[in-house]
Amino acid sequence: MNKNLILYVTLLVFGLAAPFVFPAFKVQLSILCVLIVLAMTWNIQGGEMGYNSFGNILFYGLGMYLCASVQVGMFFPLAEWTESGGEKTFVHTPNQFFQGMAAGLVFAAVIPTIIAGLIGYSILGLRGHYFAICTLGLGVAAGEISGGIEIIGAGQGFTTPPFPDVGGLEARGEFFYFLSFLALVLAFIAIKSIYPTRFKLILNAIRDNEDKAEAMGIETMKYKIIGWMISAFFCGLAGGIMGGLVGYIDSTDVAFDGREMGVFMVLMAILGGKGTLWGPVIGATLFHIFKEGFWTFFLGWQYVALGVLIVVIVIYFPEGLMGWLREKFPEKFGEVIDEADRKAQVELK
Amino acid sequence: MDFMVFQYPMITIQACLDGILLGVLFALIAYGMALQWGVMNIINIAQGDLVILGGYIAYFMYLYGIHPAWGVIVSPIIMYFVGVGIYKLVINKVVDRDLFISILATFGISILFMQLMNFAFGADVVLANSGYGTTFLFDSNVVLPNSKIFSAVVSIVFAICLVIYMKKSKLGRAIRATAQNSRAAKILGVDTEKVYAATFGINAALCGVAGALISITFTIHPYMGLPYTIRSFMIVIVAGLGNLPGVAMSGMGLGVFEEFADYLLGTEFRIGSVFLLLVLILVYRRFKLSRKREYLK
Numbered sequence: 001m002n003k004n005l006i007l008y009v010t011l012l013v014f015g016l017a018a019p020f021v022f023p024a025f026k027v028q029l030s031i032l033c034v035l036i037v038l039a040m041t042w043n044i045q046g047g048e049m050g051y052n053s054f055g056n057i058l059f060y061g062l063g064m065y066l067c068a069s070v071q072v073g074m075f076f077p078l079a080e081w082t083e084s085g086g087e088k089t090f091v092h093t094p095n096q097f098f099q100g101m102a103a104g105l106v107f108a109a110v111i112p113t114i115i116a117g118l119i120g121y122s123i124l125g126l127r128g129h130y131f132a133i134c135t136l137g138l139g140v141a142a143g144e145i146s147g148g149i150e151i152i153g154a155g156q157g158f159t160t161p162p163f164p165d166v167g168g169l170e171a172r173g174e175f176f177y178f179l180s181f182l183a184l185v186l187a188f189i190a191i192k193s194i195y196p197t198r199f200k201l202i203l204n205a206i207r208d209n210e211d212k213a214e215a216m217g218i219e220t221m222k223y224k225i226i227g228w229m230i231s232a233f234f235c236g237l238a239g240g241i242m243g244g245l246v247g248y249i250d251s252t253d254v255a256f257d258g259r260e261m262g263v264f265m266v267l268m269a270i271l272g273g274k275g276t277l278w279g280p281v282i283g284a285t286l287f288h289i290f291k292e293g294f295w296t297f298f299l300g301w302q303y304v305a306l307g308v309l310i311v312v313i314v315i316y317f318p319e320g321l322m323g324w325l326r327e328k329f330p331e332k333f334g335e336v337i338d339e340a341d342r343k344a345q346v347e348l349k
Numbered sequence: 350m351d352f353m354v355f356q357y358p359m360i361t362i363q364a365c366l367d368g369i370l371l372g373v374l375f376a377l378i379a380y381g382m383a384l385q386w387g388v389m390n391i392i393n394i395a396q397g398d399l400v401i402l403g404g405y406i407a408y409f410m411y412l413y414g415i416h417p418a419w420g421v422i423v424s425p426i427i428m429y430f431v432g433v434g435i436y437k438l439v440i441n442k443v444v445d446r447d448l449f450i451s452i453l454a455t456f457g458i459s460i461l462f463m464q465l466m467n468f469a470f471g472a473d474v475v476l477a478n479s480g481y482g483t484t485f486l487f488d489s490n491v492v493l494p495n496s497k498i499f500s501a502v503v504s505i506v507f508a509i510c511l512v513i514y515m516k517k518s519k520l521g522r523a524i525r526a527t528a529q530n531s532r533a534a535k536i537l538g539v540d541t542e543k544v545y546a547a548t549f550g551i552n553a554a555l556c557g558v559a560g561a562l563i564s565i566t567f568t569i570h571p572y573m574g575l576p577y578t579i580r581s582f583m584i585v586i587v588a589g590l591g592n593l594p595g596v597a598m599s600g601m602g603l604g605v606f607e608e609f610a611d612y613l614l615g616t617e618f619r620i621g622s623v624f625l626l627l628v629l630i631l632v633y634r635r636f637k638l639s640r641k642r643e644y645l646k
Contacts, residue, residue, distance in 0.1 A: 129392055141624035144624065
């Protein structure tokens with residue numbers, strides 16, 4: 001326990017000091033925080049519950065649009081803003097900007113959660129690959145449909161309110177970094193507090209054998225919906241922050257970007273090892289470093305590299321980094337393996 | 350808007366005919382998907398990208414002065430080897446694994462193909478002009494390009510050939526045996542590895558035919574693959590595996606649905622409505638099955 005406390009305090013101090021130690025990487029660090037949040041929340045229902053979703057991008061995109069729309073709509077007419085160049089006519093005062101952002105983030109987190117609760121009963125009745133394809137369809141449909149709605153900018157996109165004139169670019173970077181870091185800390189605390197509870201065991205039971213879990217008297221549907229709602233809450237929050245950070249929302253390329261962000265969150269969780277607390281964190285960090293490397297060194301070929309990376313990870317590391325470590329050093333994970341048992345296993349191979 | 354269907358019967362006829370001719374093509378792609386799903390138990394997200402690649406082969410023949418209709422013969426031959434290559438490199442490592450692994454792996458292939466095609470052929474929307482002219486029906490109120498009729502006829506011919514091949518030939522019987530029980534087939538001397546490779550190759554060849562036809566009748570673009578995958582998935586789950594008349598019927602139904610969505614909602618909602626329809630069909634089937642306390646398997 002004591003050792004853990006030291007680890008957390010070190011990480012917290014490092015996280016708080018990071019934007020001042022690496023001032024050039026503020027935006028990258030903020031994106032990293034958002035990616036970790038996405039990977040951890042995907043892990044709750046993909047890794048722990050066994051419901052592999054490609055559709056969490058739905059909540060992410062919804063959060064993005066909601067946050068920006070509320071931030072604009074609280075003070076100015078939304079339709080005129082999105083029509084063209086509204087951001088030049090209407091200027092948020094610093095107070096308006098921060099109030100709007102706060103209100104927007106509340107909406108961005110709460111409304112996707114409610115939507116997840118509403119559609120959860122229908123969608124979560126599907127299992128396995130039907131669930132995966134159905135959620136993939138949901139994500140892409142949301143992108144295509146939002147690309148046809150005029151009031152949120154349709155095909156030409158939506159410029160989020162620019163950061164007010166306080167402290168310039170430095171302040172903007174720090175504001176968004178601390179916002180995303182706060183989201184990360186919140187998500188981590190929430191998910192860590194889930195781990196020792198019965199709720200987590202129920203999610204694992206659903207993953208391992210849903211029919212038996214049901215036969216044991218667990219109302220699986222209720223817990224599945226709650227698990228999805230937790231994912232949706234943090235996905236929406238992350239989306240809202242990311243919208244402000246990027247500064248521009250496009251329906252299929254930024255918000256409902258199933259081909260990129262939607263796959264990234266699955267991949268990050270798998271790379272780190274799904275079904276573990278630290279796996280997604282490590283996976284997201286590694287993935288972000290990989291990705292930025294690709295984007296820098298293979299400019300133009302980054303998606304080709306990405307496609308190859310997906311295939312390689314999925315085929316050769318389906319258990320992820322944590323799974324590999326667990327196989328190598330089972331003692332560190334609190335698993336006791338009988339020596340005779342291990343010998344028998346080796347002989348069998 | 351709603352009254353358009355009744356006030357202008359010609360538009361209704363036009364949409365129905367367009368939809369049916371389009372649906373035959375979808376059914377051809379879906380048949381390939383049903384084949385590999387049934388035999389190897391994998392869902393290939395890259396299906397649509399194989400279609401688009403087949404289309405580009407025909408388009409390139411057109412660019413070099415060969416009539417694109419020959420693509421219907423050349424494209425499947427090339428695509429067969431592409432399919433076998435993909436199988437040897439990637440798919441044979443995911444066949445026995447969890448379905449989700451195969452979905453993710455083929456998603457990776459899909460992204461890879463999309464980008465490679467984007468580099469090789471550019472991000473423009475292209476079509477190969479067949480120069481077949483158009484047919485006018487009902488006092489030229491209904492316009493049917495001959496290329497669409499040609500593509501529907503070719504698809505039907507290919508589908509019939511494939512069915513006969515699957516029924517009569519030795520490989521066809523081996524494929525069907527493997528689909529029924531791969532272990533028993535292996536015991537009885539079927540080289541399942543070869544059968545899997547051939548199945549994936551045949552699937553890719555079917556995609557090649559469909560792609561060549563799509564490049565003649567519609568347009569192709571490197572990023573247009575995913576909707577074709579979703580359409581074929583949808584057709585397969587409506588019709589079931591190994592049910593060719595069902596695949597044909599639901600393919601045409603989907604085509605007609607799409608044309609009507611296009612006319613009534615507007616072209617920008619066309620793809621979105623296809624994806625929403627998929628969600629609705631899955632949810633409908635889930636509720637229907639849950640009355641018997643079952644679920645989609």
